[in-house]
Amino acid sequence: MQILINILQTCSLYLIVAISYAIIYFVAKFFHIAHAAVITIAPYFVFLFSQQCGLSLFVALPLAILFAVLLGLITEQFVYKPLRKYNVQPFTILIASLGLYVVLQNIISMVWGDATLSIRVSEVKIGLNIFGAYITAIQIITIAVSATTFISSIIFFSYTNLGMNMRAVSSNTELANIFGISSNQIIFWAFALGSAFAAIAGILVAFDTDMRPTIGFSLFLYGVVAIIIGGIGSHWGLLFASLLLATAQHLGAYYIDSKWMDAIAYLILIIFLIFKPFGFSGQRLKKIEL
């Protein structure tokens, strides 16, 4: 039972990160590694506003998400957009993005230090006991937020104007431009939305297990693995991929050894790349390079 709850929580986290990144990758189609920095910086903003400036959490949380979104947008406006103007290869953008991540991560450790920081406010409490398993309030919130994100993202892409425009840009950028949809504007919105979800994921993790300047990257990597396994553009694929990853990792750690948690995740990735390179959903996306 305990292991089930552990799996559920990990799966929820992977799912939020996967969705946040899928939105950006779906539309912009390049590797935005600095996304990991957005995940990391959000809880640090919470720390800044709530503990260093003394604001209440209800003000600090939205502010932190807003600032993290701003960071995502700044990277898009001032780094990626100028690069796209020169029609560079996605590979070049990948390298630029990697450099950006290293710079941002080092800025975080310069400002706040490398040591663990905590944004938790209450005392550590014994978790709620459900059938002999323990679950804490923040874990329940994580699972609930993840479910909400999942459902609202499905609705967004199927029923709203912006969502459908994003799909249009994703399937054929030039054609969408001809039909009067500005691809740059749509990518801008994708970055805003993706960064907001990333910030939420980062804050949830930090509330549970505190933060260091490197927490974003491993979470981001698992998100990317989930996207590759699940296939881009399929919500159910992402859900199944996150669930598969979390289950394999936790069961592997439980029955074999926790040393193997990372190895198992990448083993699954390799198996999928060999046998089902387009992911669970099997959808072949057009025009994807890299």
Next chain:
Amino acid sequence: MKKTVYYLVFLMLITFAGCNNNTSTTIKIGASLPLTGDFASYGKRARNGIDLAVSEINISKKYTDKIEIVYQDNKGGPKESVNIMNMFATINKYPIVIGGASSMETLAMLPIANVNDVVLISPISSSPDLSMNDNFFRVCPSDAYQAVMMANWLKELKLSNVALLYVNSNWGVSLKNQYIKNFEANGGKISIIESMNEGERDFKTQISKIIKANPEAIYCVSYGAEGGIILKQLKEFGYKKQIFGADVWSSPELLKSAGDAAEGVYLIKPAEYTGNRFVEFEKKYKAKYKENPDVYAAYSYDVAYIIAEALSNTDGSGKEVKRYLLKMNGFDGATGITKFDALGDCNTKQFVRLQIRNGIYKKL
């Protein structure tokens, strides 16, 4: 033409610089420490301690030889450490090298020191793998010693069924092995052994397994950052029995992360010496660096003094220095008496048992 003049001036400058070096009579000592990277906090405090000691040695009348320390940043990595050690030993030909904060760095440097007859002294590295009959000395106690102390403590408390959770690093694995050896020799039974990776943030699976095995207590060999989260998650899982930690759990990071979940946790660590020499050192250190010294700064301070002693009592070659250190009478420094055994270890330092009560470490 202009270029040629520049080259000539440049050449002259180099020659003069060389001349200056030759006329100085101070003895140069190499120091390979992590001044940037994950272990930078250790390296920087070690440098502070050494610098403080050297500034005193060079104005004192007791030591005829003046010392100059040449620092190189090994970034906490074995690769850089090897490069630096090669340079120190074969190009600079320094007789003594201070170094290695983490045991990983020191283990990488030691073979080069042995081949070139260089004495390697570390203020921080505690891995038992370094205890060999060779050119290595350290002023901090070996982990083998800590493992013995922990096993004896558990025996005194009549805890014979204890779970073990350790971090998969050079330090964690060697302390784990030593502990298992001693604990089982004392008649203890290890109910379950679980590992974690450095930098991991979620230990729920390991903790689930440990709680299911139902031990009488848990001994956890991990760093402070991981330790804090482990304690928090143990409490969230309703674990109420005793928890024991390694010496590095005496870090502020652990308390910050664990908060009230750290209450009642036991640990052992090398005792902070409180004799006159330490009080004096603490006062000078605070005046110079405007912060409190930790035990590693004090160890490093002693290292510099021990080197000064060795240099003024020998001809300054690596072989002679080694011979002197092995038969040196106890050196009375800021961390108490330092006397090396045949393996270059220092087992004259005391350990202290602590418990966390109301957010502070209380001596037991």
